Amino acid sequence: MPRKEAISDCINCPIRSVSIFAGFSLEEVRNISFPVHTVAYSAGEVFYHEGTSPQAAFTIKSGVVKLVKELSNGRTQIVRLLTTGDIFGFEGLMDTRYHHTAIALNEAHVCHLSLSDLIGVCRDNPHVNEAILHRWAQALKQTEDLLVELGTKKANERLASFIVSWCEHSGMEGWTALPLTRQELAELLGLTVETVSRILADWKRKNYLEEKQGAIRLNPKKDLVQQLVKITT
Amino acid sequence: MPRKEAISDCINCPIRSVSIFAGFSLEEVRNISFPVHTVAYSAGEVFYHEGTSPQAAFTIKSGVVKLVKELSNGRTQIVRLLTTGDIFGFEGLMDTRYHHTAIALNEAHVCHLSLSDLIGVCRDNPHVNEAILHRWAQALKQTEDLLVELGTKKANERLASFIVSWCEHSGMEGWTALPLTRQELAELLGLTVETVSRILADWKRKNYLEEKQGAIRLNPKKDLVQQLVKITT
DNA sequence: CGCTGTCTTGATGTGAGTCAAATCTCGTGG
DNA sequence: CCACGAGATTTGACTCACATCAAGACAGCG
Numbered sequence: 001m002p003r004k005e006a007i008s009d010c011i012n013c014p015i016r017s018v019s020i021f022a023g024f025s026l027e028e029v030r031n032i033s034f035p036v037h038t039v040a041y042s043a044g045e046v047f048y049h050e051g052t053s054p055q056a057a058f059t060i061k062s063g064v065v066k067l068v069k070e071l072s073n074g075r076t077q078i079v080r081l082l083t084t085g086d087i088f089g090f091e092g093l094m095d096t097r098y099h100h101t102a103i104a105l106n107e108a109h110v111c112h113l114s115l116s117d118l119i120g121v122c123r124d125n126p127h128v129n130e131a132i133l134h135r136w137a138q139a140l141k142q143t144e145d146l147l148v149e150l151g152t153k154k155a156n157e158r159l160a161s162f163i164v165s166w167c168e169h170s171g172m173e174g175w176t177a178l179p180l181t182r183q184e185l186a187e188l189l190g191l192t193v194e195t196v197s198r199i200l201a202d203w204k205r206k207n208y209l210e211e212k213q214g215a216i217r218l219n220p221k222k223d224l225v226q227q228l229v230k231i232t233t
Numbered sequence: 234m235p236r237k238e239a240i241s242d243c244i245n246c247p248i249r250s251v252s253i254f255a256g257f258s259l260e261e262v263r264n265i266s267f268p269v270h271t272v273a274y275s276a277g278e279v280f281y282h283e284g285t286s287p288q289a290a291f292t293i294k295s296g297v298v299k300l301v302k303e304l305s306n307g308r309t310q311i312v313r314l315l316t317t318g319d320i321f322g323f324e325g326l327m328d329t330r331y332h333h334t335a336i337a338l339n340e341a342h343v344c345h346l347s348l349s350d351l352i353g354v355c356r357d358n359p360h361v362n363e364a365i366l367h368r369w370a371q372a373l374k375q376t377e378d379l380l381v382e383l384g385t386k387k388a389n390e391r392l393a394s395f396i397v398s399w400c401e402h403s404g405m406e407g408w409t410a411l412p413l414t415r416q417e418l419a420e421l422l423g424l425t426v427e428t429v430s431r432i433l434a435d436w437k438r439k440n441y442l443e444e445k446q447g448a449i450r451l452n453p454k455k456d457l458v459q460q461l462v463k464i465t466t
Numbered sequence: 467c468g469c470t471g472t473c474t475t476g477a478t479g480t481g482a483g484t485c486a487a488a489t490c491t492c493g494t495g496g
Numbered sequence: 497c498c499a500c501g502a503g504a505t506t507t508g509a510c511t512c513a514c515a516t517c518a519a520g521a522c523a524g525c526g
């Protein structure tokens with residue numbers, strides 16, 4: 001799997017303001033003392049496997065990444081979805097194993113941060129430290145929200161609130177890329193492919209939403225979006 | 234609700250070694266510059282409500298605490314169970330609202346740590362900082378594990394793996410206190426009271442486990458414990 | 467253009483929710 | 497110390513949402 005690599009231009013990084021270096025001055029960014037590489041991964045490529053020994057952490061410049069846990073019996077749960085600005089693999093700072101398998105859902109560009117380098121930065125720089133703490137908090141919140149979905153809602157409610165929040169997250173209005181297969185939606189929401197397919201097909205028939213090669217659009221006629229949201233409660 | 238309070242004797246604290254002050258020298262502990270109170274809560278008492286403004290964080294000296302999230306429609310999800318040595322309310326360090334409602338499941342003794350005091354300690358002391366980061370990581374892992382349970386397993390499997398891990402957690406062999414009502418087991422595992430009751434009744438009939446006023450014991454005859462674990466996969 | 471994998475749809479089974487009632491527990495006050 | 501009542505637990509009968517099994521229809525790609 002030949003992968004494009006390049007030294008990152010941190011100074012002009014478009015996501016610097018949301019990265020863990022957000023608190024850095026230009027000066028400090030310039031002084032980042034270790035190499036940061038931008039690496040391209042294509043859909044389906046694995047960043048690392050659950051249980052293996054952590055070498056690196058990543059920041060997403062573009063693309064969508066899933067973190068999954070797999071049971072011995074083959075059942076799979078997507079634990080978190082990550083997009084631009086999100087970081088992953090940082091459990092390597094605290095633990096000797098990765099907690100999930102990380103896989104790109106589409107063409108993704110990420111910054112590769114070697115953990116051995118990162119540990120030092122993290123220790124020396126309170127900004128980074130705090131930034132990382134914030135990310136953990138955020139991840140926990142996200143995970144808890146998903147937990148509540150799975151624990152308290154039924155199939156159509158889960159799907160509705162996921163779709164709606166996914167579309168909102170990316171600005172709403174118009175087409176939103178949704179690089180998840182039915183299978184993956186199922187693995188995220190604790191359902192089966194068939195159930196997801198049926199519900200989505202139903203909504204398309206009812207004109208609640210449209211779908212077009214990996215992108216969806218909620219029908220702007222308000223009451224239809226409401227239909228979805230209201231299910232959510 | 235009259236509640237017993239007392240200034241904590243941090244030096245001789247039985248859980249100091251697992252607390253966020255674990256890395257402190259005796260000297261440092263002696264110098265903790267703010268008052269730490271030990272407070273007793275009785276079963277059902279609320280530490281704080283989701284969405285309210287954080288005033289304090291807590292460390293459990295004894296007892297069991299549940300963190301719950303409630304939906305507008307009345308459905309409730311227990312997000313995490315906490316026991317001796319665990320901390321909660323620490324999202325107050327990062328956010329302006331508590332993320333859950335915290336409730337004592339039985340008589341509980343906790344150390345009350347004022348957040349305004351804690352912020353300073355946290356900033357000044359890398360040990361504490363790291364300890365807290367560790368707790369976040371731990372909480373995330375725990376939550377993810379529960380998420381996987383809810384997303385991939387069926388009723389009896391969820392209940393089995395919860396019971397087994399709960400018993401293991403507290404040393405196994407013999408009776409283990411289980412201060413959860415059927416309702417609460419249901420709210421933890423995304424089930425209904427009736428389902429929990431039925432499964433448990435069934436296991437008791439089959440002699441997989443015994444129950445006696447808020448305590449359970451897995452039947453030591455190995456194959457029966459195995460029954461439970463094997464369901465778990 | 468055929469193949470492979472994804473998606474849709476139908477038929478059927480069943481796990482678990484719902485509703486309702488009987489029974490058990492335990493704390494309270496007489 | 498016992499009786500009472502509120503809440504917790506159990507149990508049964510019934511329903512329904514979702515999983516499972518099994519074909520087709522439909523891409524996207526070599």
